[in-house]
Amino acid sequence: MSRVAALARRLRRHEASAHLPLPANATHETARWHLAEWSPLAGVACVTGLDAEAGRELSRHEAAAFLSANVHAERRFISAATRRLERGDASHAEYLRHLVEEETCHADLFEAACNAWLGGLQPDRSLAFEASRRSPLEEDLVLHGQLLIFEEITDAHDVAHARAADLARCVREIHAAHHADESRHLAFGRAVLRELAERAHRELDDEARQNVARQLASAWGACWRAIATSEPARRAGLADPAGARAQAWRNTAFAGLRARVLSERLSGLLACGLLPEDMTP
Ligand SMILES: [Fe+2]
Ligand SMILES: [Fe+2]
Numbered sequence: 001m002s003r004v005a006a007l008a009r010r011l012r013r014h015e016a017s018a019h020l021p022l023p024a025n026a027t028h029e030t031a032r033w034h035l036a037e038w039s040p041l042a043g044v045a046c047v048t049g050l051d052a053e054a055g056r057e058l059s060r061h062e063a064a065a066f067l068s069a070n071v072h073a074e075r076r077f078i079s080a081a082t083r084r085l086e087r088g089d090a091s092h093a094e095y096l097r098h099l100v101e102e103e104t105c106h107a108d109l110f111e112a113a114c115n116a117w118l119g120g121l122q123p124d125r126s127l128a129f130e131a132s133r134r135s136p137l138e139e140d141l142v143l144h145g146q147l148l149i150f151e152e153i154t155d156a157h158d159v160a161h162a163r164a165a166d167l168a169r170c171v172r173e174i175h176a177a178h179h180a181d182e183s184r185h186l187a188f189g190r191a192v193l194r195e196l197a198e199r200a201h202r203e204l205d206d207e208a209r210q211n212v213a214r215q216l217a218s219a220w221g222a223c224w225r226a227i228a229t230s231e232p233a234r235r236a237g238l239a240d241p242a243g244a245r246a247q248a249w250r251n252t253a254f255a256g257l258r259a260r261v262l263s264e265r266l267s268g269l270l271a272c273g274l275l276p277e278d279m280t281p
Contacts, residue, residue: 155178233245
C-alpha cells in the first residue's frame, strides 16, 4: 500500500476535529498575543519606541492578522476544493472531503477568536487558490501545492506560538489545536505532492512544469503578504500604517524569518522540482 493510501486509511478512521471549543481564558492582563520575533515589524523603527502596553496592543492585532489570513485562505481553499470535487476528476477525493470538513472547523474557530478577543476579523488579502484551467494533473499540483505552502507557513507559526509560555493562554491553545490537525494534513500533503511530482516528471512537458512552479512560487509570496498587511498598525493606532507595511518588506529580520521557514519547511517541494530553484524568501 502506498504511503498516501495508508495515510488516507488512517484519516478515514480519524474523527474530524469538529467543533474545537473556543478556549475560555482570555483575561490575561500582561501577556502578548503574538510573538515579537514572528512580527513582520520586528525591530523596525516604528515599533521600537512603543511602550509595553502599545506593543501588546499591536501584538493583539498581529494575532488577528495571522488568524484572519488563515480564515480567508481556508475558506478560499474550501471553495476551490469543493469546485474540484464537483467536477469529479480530483485525485484523492476522499481526502479532500475530509480536509474541507476540518478546514471549515478551523476557519470558524479562528473567526470566533478574532471576534471575541482580537478586535474582529481583518480584511481578506489571502491566497487565491486558483489555477488557470489546464490538465487535471496541473490543477491537482497547484491546488495541493498552494495548500501545502500555506499549511507549512501556518504550522511553523503554530508550533512556535503553541509553546511560547509568555503568550496569552487562549491563543496558545488555538495554535496547539491547529497544529494537531495540521500535522496530519502536512504528512498527507507532503506525500501527495511527492506522488504528483513523480507524475509531473512523466506526464508534463517543461513549460507546464515551469508554469506550475511559477504559480507555487507566487503562492509563497501571497501567503506572507496576507500576514504582513498594514491592518495591525492601523488598528493599533500607529501614525503611518502604509509606511509600517513598507518597512516590514524592507525589514531584514522579517526576510530572515521567511528564509528560515523556506529552508526548514519547503526543502521537500524544492527537492522534487515543484518550486523554482531561485526562490526568494
Ligand atoms: Fe487549518
Ligand atoms: Fe490544513
